[in-house]
């Protein structure tokens with residue numbers, strides 16, 4: 001009996017992988033280096049993982065680069081991270097474009113500098129026609145923020161009479177989230193040993209498979225991602241159904 005017959009959902013690859021890249025600071029501290037050194041090494045890991053996902057034909061990779069709460073970090077670390085994002089975009093946009101990768105940002109970008117905001121817009125515009133991997137960078141993003149901005153949009157439509165109260169469904173809310181045109185994450189990975197969600201895609205993670213690893217982000221490489229995908233593929237996703245229904249193929253998911 002093949003894997004597929006044993007478990008019809010087992011052999012699928014994740015379409016959307018979402019990652020919290022944790023552990024840059026500790027990686028640097030272990031080497032008696034400043035935290036900035038860890039973030040720079042983190043960018044190198046980002047490159048490897050993006051390339052690997054494109055190779056594996058993953059449709060969407062979302063990376064949590066900066067949370068709404070990361071502004072609470074020391075000022076010099078925040079400004080170092082802003083400089084790193086800008087420098088990375090300056091060097092990477094053309095490479096992403098050449099590799100047919102679409103770049104997207106989610107989060108409240110109004111808090112970023114003009115130069116960063118315009119580079120983000122430029123990266124999105126330049127790559128919008130690409131149809132290999134979609135790389136989503138969550139920047140000044142929070143799951144609660146996402147739900148609030150969805151509510152605000154919906155309430156605006158209700159106030160102008162365009163939307164009756166009965167129209168509020170799960171689908172409608174999902175359509176107003178910043179991820180509206182993307183599949184929900186199949187696999188959520190957090191590096192660095194912590195086992196929490198930290199205000200990442202709260203709505204979208206409802207049925208996502210979770211994978212936690214102690215590996216610090218700069219050390220997370222192709223083999224580490226492959227191990228996460230192997231773990232994902234060994235799980236039976238039931239979406240509320242019973243295991244028997246899945247095995248009998250009596251439901252469509």
Ligand code: FPP
Nearest residue numbers: 021022023024025026027042043065085088
């Ligand atoms: C968490 O590690 C990491 C961050 C808050 C920043 C992540 C940013 C990068 C990897 C750069 C990516 C750049 C782009 C453009 C996508 P931490 O500092 O919390 O580590 P610690 O828990 O060991 O202190």
